[in-house]
Amino acid sequence: MEKSKNKCWVCGSYDLVKIKDSNVTEELVSDNYAITNSDYGKTGELSKCLNCHFIQCTKENDVIHFYENLVDTEYETTRAQRKIQEQRILKLIHKFKPKGNLLDIGSGSGILVEAALEMGYDAEGIEPSVWLHKKAKERGLPVHNGTFPMKNIDDEYDIIVLVDVIEHVNNPKQLISEIRKKLKTEGIFVMITPDVSSFFARILKFRWWHYRIAHIGYFNKKNLKLLTNSSGYKQILFKRPSWYFKIDYLVKRLYKFLPSFLHIPIPQFIRQIVIPLNLGDSMLVIYKKNDD
Template identity: 45%
Template sequence: MMDEGLLVQERILPSFPSTQGLTTLDNSTQWCWVCKSSSMTLVKRGAIPENMSGHDYRITDATYGLTADIFQCGQCGFRQCSDLVNVLQYYEEMEDDEYEATRAERAIQANTLLKIVERFKPRGRLLDVGAGSGIFVEQAQKAGFTACGVEPSRSLHAQARQRGLPVTLGALPHDNVTGPFDVVTLVDVIEHVPNPIEVTQSLGNVLADDGVCLIATPDIGSVAARLMGWRWWHYRLAHIGYFNRSTLRLAMKSAGMDIIHISRPTWYFTVSYLATRVLQYVPAWLRPPIPKFFDRIMMPLNLFDSWLIVCRKSC
């Protein structure tokens, strides 16, 4: 858990609140990252570390409910952390030992996603954006793809290279990452960027004309998100854009992409990993020890609170 002494005062509003009486941003300087509307309303007061660092942007971070200020677009409903637009530096310095410790279950997850990709493109050149330590790239190679990745974290990039995996340090667009690719994947990436339309357009620039793009992202319109409110596990400091089905479709259309498949993805975790996350909602003094053998039990989990889409370039 993050040291509470590092946090500034936080005021959390009710889930899906009325926008009446809340602050509206200065229209001259703020706009929606999806539809470009200037009608932005504050719906959640944030609390961020005074000395924010890459540690706060770990993939496995479990400080649920901690975000920057969240604003909602009055035009399309997209939610975004408008003040966090220069986040790349945190991903560059981010280290996450727990991520590598979950490599086995993430490999199973990658293979599940690859089976969906293979319905549309059974083989070819594949690019994984936000490749981490190369887990998806490694599994794609085993499945017969000519796969590579791009990753901004220096630490995770180094781990991928130690395994001999072709992962390039950086982000798109990148001079050393050139298409055309038959498949481009972004698994839990698009919610981390302040320019989702531009990122998706950059995918189109490296995607073959008949290629496909797979994107997975949390769904703010899901039942779980509504029930949990601001304590939903996808409200995290690293998540700065929050999609529902309609804003995801709008984002893809704005980027010149057509959705050809949409479903709810299944993730894979050890029981100990899940138990640790669930216990974040329990006071520290009430948390029981987690049995060691939970590390050896893996299970699939689909809470129907994420979207998985496959897209093609618009004709």
């Protein structure tokens, strides 16, 4: 194992070892970063921190321009089932904060923002992709184009949401510290990210569906806690969220893991059914500010 000069983005240790070579052969373009990209197992070079076990991409982490140019038409076709997902998240949020202003960072085309507005929240989002921002605007949703932190948004929020974003950034500690500054004293922060120590991640190893180019940081329950505790947060809820998919979407992805003789034809009407799926490989955590 080869030691690297890189610093762990979570604990700051230099004790990092390379665990995977890059298997990216083509020149990367925005399509590689699409939300619905299914090139599982394709990543840049990955290193693991021996101190906190966080896994991070060691090279080519300057990825924001890919998100700015991102066009993801398949994502828009999955809007209905994604909305069910967002409504579930909001139901959990509602238990802690039944009203107030909400900011969704990395809001895509504003699906969570739309669902939050329908529930009576004063919601807005921030999205780097020009195309996804345009899709939100076409629906009249209050989504800003750009990255967080950003001017022209409220000074403080009751609720800040970061769904499947933290694994895409090369400065997770800085990001959640900036988020904390924007939280009201009694505000809550909601984060979802894949769990690299989950059952499926362990058995599938680098074939696990969350190993993909766009994911440059891989957390487990322990180092996520380390990151948030050291940034002034206190966990108030931990949950394994379900995701909602059309059977068609799942079948197409499942086939990638199966030999072709197992690609059994499935009728269209069944493919259109939306089902919840809980693989236990994602973490949903709600935090408040820790002022102790």
